[in-house]
Amino acid sequence: MSILQVKELKKTYGKGDTTVTALDGVNLSVNKGEFVAIIGSSGSGKSTLMHLIGGVDRPNSGSVIVDGNEIFKQSESELAIFRRRNIGIIYQFYNLIPTLTAEENIMLPRLLDNRKPDNDKLKSILETIGLSARAKHLPSQLSGGQQQRVSVGRALINDPAIILADEPTGNLDSKSSREIIELLKLANKRYNQTLVIITHDEKIALQADRIVTISDGQIVKDEVMKA
């Protein structure tokens, strides 16, 4: 079953002579529970693809369908609400709210939804990411690896249809990187989470079910690694 469908996605930046085509008609389909790595050199358009799938940016043409919903047909508010329930985003630079504690940051998408905090779920996530003892710490009191684990927790809290990770290990040392990838793989296995990772790192890409290569805004290679 395909949980993500990207059809003829186009995105350009700038106007006139300085127009840059970031995506030039991208088609992609991802099944539920799949672990996909997107690789490509810098400027190839992989981050743009990621932002469009996550609904934080809008394309010039084409569509993105997540779990049966065509996301760009929604208004901005609807999209925001859709995002908090169905998409988990992990950034290279963690992007936590500095004034909220680790557990509050994890709960953020749920709190934005005015839903009651689910303590069991929170507990199990804190255990999974190994931060039960540091739940009340502010981001500034955590190391980079720990902060990134918090942002993984935030991506997991609402059981989203899809988790998007943009160079999640780009800012981390090799030990922390390994931990984060293990964590994401665990989520992928344990909760059958769909996972799309953008990465430079070949070692990480090789752990995925499927590797999609982007160059100059187009998908040039799409290989399935494991059956």
Place this chain on the structure above:
Amino acid sequence: MSLTAKLALQQLKNNRRSTIWSLFGIILSVAMLTAVGGYGMGGAAILNDMLTNLYGEGTGANYEHASHVFSALIGGIVVITAIIVISNAFRVSASERTHQFGVMKSVGATKKQIRSTVMYEGIFLSIIGLPLGFVTGLLFQWLAIMITNIIMGGINYTMGFSVSPILIISMMVLSFCMVLLSAWLPAAKAAKIPAISAIRGIGEVKLRKEKPKKSRFIGKIFGFEGQLAAKQLKRSRRNFRATVISISVCIVLVLASVSINSHMFAFLDGRLEQLGDMRYSIFFSTANPDAAALTVEIAENITHKLKEFPGAEVDAHGSMLYSLAPELSVMSREDLVSLVVLEQEMYNRLINEIGAAYGSNILINVAHEIDSEGNMSQYNPYNGMVGQTLSLYPVETIIDEGGNVSPALGKVSEVEITAQITELPDDSFIKTAYAMFTNTKAIIVPELNFDGYSWIIFVDDITGFETYAQSVFDEHLTLRENETLHFMDIAEELIITTAVINFFSTFISIFSIMLALLGLTNVISTITTNIQLRAKEFAVLSSVGMTKGGMRRMLALESLLGSIRALIFGLPLGIFMAWLVYQGIIGVFGQFFNLPFIMPWRASAVCAFGVLAVTFAIMRFAAVSLNKGSIIETIRSGRIN
């Protein structure tokens, strides 16, 4: 508590420095609003009382209207300045969090939720800031009133300290709306930034795209740091605009109030000198000059009787006002001509002295002029008029059935000027007439149907004379309909006038100082905002090796260049305002004598120096707090500008 409220509260708790600034801005603005409002109302009430006592009911009411317009104007300035101050504070708080808002958006926060976090901040700050600000404001008001009363010392009017519940409630409501509006502006802006730009950190600080030219001159004198400063100013003109405007407002206020004070006191001094030792005046007026109860004969009889009081010297003349313009609607002060009739004996003495024939119409071609040092001199304003025949329309008083008085022009008559007086010795016997008509044209004629007759008396025993004069008039004059007789103690009037002017100038000075302080908070807040928004830039500069000395030089130059821009804008505007004030004062007091515009040189110099010193001090102060944070922490604080 909702999440947005909680986020707002966390932000306030964790970001102490910017919370304190915002709170400070709110407290000060509300305080100033309260103080200015209360002080202004109290002052206006007293001025109204004074003027009513002095000139009768009408002027008080007239003045009240003017004072309402004035209060509304000042109130407007205060509210706008306050909104700029407070919204600046929120702007820092919101722009510090642009990135954070982007993150929230990407995990699914709606625009409304972003807006409401900023608005909640405003509400929480108001809960603490409004009452504190109000209390501080009352303290300011009390202080201002104390100072005013100390300065005013001698007179019978004291400003009371009062707080009306209506004032409290309206100030609270106004301030709360002000805070909400101030929070709304940056909140709406923060909510509008697309998630993607917010995450990348593109947002608040908009720079001009074109490359500023390198200024070689600045580079040579101040080095590379100087060039950086000049570029910063050229590129972020928008951020500096608020500072420039606030400084200009301060300068305008200071120069305008200096202008009010210097011109008013110059006029007061001149008037005192002009009136000399005149002590008492009696004025008769009639609406029917052709059938007045007072004739020249009766008037001369009365004058003789008044002179019999021991030690009294009496000057008397009748007058009627004419217009050179054929219609009231086009008439200006230059068109006014007074025809004056002296006592027969005086008139004869005058024509003898200047060698004119009996029946001559004699122009008083002398007026007073006072220079900026307060020295009074005479000059001849109406040269070349002898031999001219003027067509004059009498300015008559029309009284309708309802008793309302209005002026109208009567039938034209021709008057030929046949002689003139070009200088007046200090002991001139027509000095009083001259003091009365100084800055309008006056012509002494042998005969006249006057509508007004004045006796000016020089006497020591004013009380005794007053009783005596009453009995003389009771005996010789029975007033007809539409005629009045007015007894005035000039000495007392002068004391009250002096008091009114003293009070008014104290009031204006304190008022301007309070407003200028409010403007100053704005300058502080914009400069601090600017510095805080550039924390990262400074950290990067110092990480690539800019020394603290270099940073100080850069900031010093920035404040110098910024101040110069503010001065270029503010000083001419302030001087223009001073000139407008001068025009207004001339309009009221110009009838007595000419006063040249007193250029506020010293005040301008003080302003220029003050602006330089203050901006420099604020920049340095704001930069000190930056130096405390470690470079790496600032750079890694997550904001990617």
